[in-house]
Amino acid sequence: MLAVRRSISRMGYRFGCKLLPMLPSWPGEVAFIKMLNTRLSEELQEGLFDFLDNQVLEVTVTDLGIRLRVSKHNQYFVRAPGGRPADSTISANIADFLAIASGREDPDTLFFQRRLCLGGQTEIGLTVKNRLDALDRSRIPQWSQRWLEVIAAELAVVAH
Amino acid sequence: MELVCPAGSLPALEAAVDNGADAAYIGFSDETNARNFGGLNFNDKNALRALDRIRSRGKKLFVAINTYAKPVSFSRWQAAVDRAAGLNADAVILADIGLMGYAAEKHPDLALHLSVQASATSAPALEFYRQQFRIRRAVLPRVLSLKQVQQLTSASRVELEVFGFGSLCIMAEGRCHLSSYVTGESPNQNGVCSPARAVEWRNTASGLETRLNDVLIDRFDAHENAGYPTLCKGRFMVDGKRQHALEEPTSLNSMALLPELKAAGIQAIKLEGRQRSPAYVAQVVRTWREAIDEVLKRGEDFSVKGRWRETLAKNSEGKQTTLGAYDRPWQ
Numbered sequence: 001m002l003a004v005r006r007s008i009s010r011m012g013y014r015f016g017c018k019l020l021p022m023l024p025s026w027p028g029e030v031a032f033i034k035m036l037n038t039r040l041s042e043e044l045q046e047g048l049f050d051f052l053d054n055q056v057l058e059v060t061v062t063d064l065g066i067r068l069r070v071s072k073h074n075q076y077f078v079r080a081p082g083g084r085p086a087d088s089t090i091s092a093n094i095a096d097f098l099a100i101a102s103g104r105e106d107p108d109t110l111f112f113q114r115r116l117c118l119g120g121q122t123e124i125g126l127t128v129k130n131r132l133d134a135l136d137r138s139r140i141p142q143w144s145q146r147w148l149e150v151i152a153a154e155l156a157v158v159a160h
Numbered sequence: 161m162e163l164v165c166p167a168g169s170l171p172a173l174e175a176a177v178d179n180g181a182d183a184a185y186i187g188f189s190d191e192t193n194a195r196n197f198g199g200l201n202f203n204d205k206n207a208l209r210a211l212d213r214i215r216s217r218g219k220k221l222f223v224a225i226n227t228y229a230k231p232v233s234f235s236r237w238q239a240a241v242d243r244a245a246g247l248n249a250d251a252v253i254l255a256d257i258g259l260m261g262y263a264a265e266k267h268p269d270l271a272l273h274l275s276v277q278a279s280a281t282s283a284p285a286l287e288f289y290r291q292q293f294r295i296r297r298a299v300l301p302r303v304l305s306l307k308q309v310q311q312l313t314s315a316s317r318v319e320l321e322v323f324g325f326g327s328l329c330i331m332a333e334g335r336c337h338l339s340s341y342v343t344g345e346s347p348n349q350n351g352v353c354s355p356a357r358a359v360e361w362r363n364t365a366s367g368l369e370t371r372l373n374d375v376l377i378d379r380f381d382a383h384e385n386a387g388y389p390t391l392c393k394g395r396f397m398v399d400g401k402r403q404h405a406l407e408e409p410t411s412l413n414s415m416a417l418l419p420e421l422k423a424a425g426i427q428a429i430k431l432e433g434r435q436r437s438p439a440y441v442a443q444v445v446r447t448w449r450e451a452i453d454e455v456l457k458r459g460e461d462f463s464v465k466g467r468w469r470e471t472l473a474k475n476s477e478g479k480q481t482t483l484g485a486y487d488r489p490w491q
Binding site for chain 2: 048051100103104105106107108109111112113114117118119120121122123126127128129130131133134135136137
């Protein structure tokens, strides 16, 4: 059973690595920013992400060829204007991003191991990391947290 | 032996308590503490929540106000002590002698812990702080060998806390001005070894370069582990050779010495890492909880388990963990 699951995951992952780089990035970016605005509305109201005002943060998922460019304007996350270079960049593969998101791995550990890379203004990247670490995880629905953990665990095996 | 654990955020504090911390230490979101990074630490609302979580689990909360007050803004450090006292924290961890005087006089019931930043390394120094400010506990600097720690415990009239695990620095605690040499800001007064705004990571053809205020401090080959971008851990040309001239990126791990530390009468073990995520806190605290429980059960028959060593090594800065100065025979 495990072997079947692993092989499906591996196929899915390889398929994603081939397919996703060929697709345009904007639909993913729009969905990602919508999710951020919904999930982090309280934090946005409190001004905890004001440091991103008119700054461009670029998140790159290296193995899937996904690049998400985020900025903030008037209490909302927005898509960063095209053509403007990023002020800060964060990149890693999908397994490592999900390991961080699910609480499996510590970002500094991955940084020491060169699996998570920061570029541009370090202060923006570091503050993003700290703000995300400080989010109250009990607000994430239990099922979605569980799914995140399962996918992160699966990718930790198949994506390396 | 009390396990004192780092918390840079509320989820980290919960991770500490859930995984066996006896006490958590936090800082406020400003330069009054030595982990003054953007997005880290506690505002008043979150500090109250932290206290609530701690009290509901019957644990202790310490507040680190462990930088040195600036003459022009001493009131900010005083206000931090007042906030900690208002919270009803179990102790404040202080280094500045003026601030200790203020806390002892204004809040006589507030327990004082002498921070590692005060760098008190002798019994007379500890006794001075006890007599003058009624400190309850001192965190010993990491420059001491095991033998020196043992000598101090027999002479000291205050509780002693030592570092168990975490990133090592050059260990000139409270006296280090290295980063101010290139950035104008030091850990002692600004709460950061390297202010993030002065740090730049750049991928180049010859490797990953890190610069502090435009000064190149290290270059990592593709397969080399990176460390924190501090001047003390940089590599420099010395006698025609590129090397770690001051300190290698490495982490202290004194777990193997737990039986000796316990026998010497050490009351608390401190884990470093308020700048790390809840994932680090959970893994490291759980490992140390198991180890301390094992020491309490087995005494001198204690040995470090392979999986504990692996977990700590994985979460270390640099490639290695070390006993640090505990094991320097020349001391």
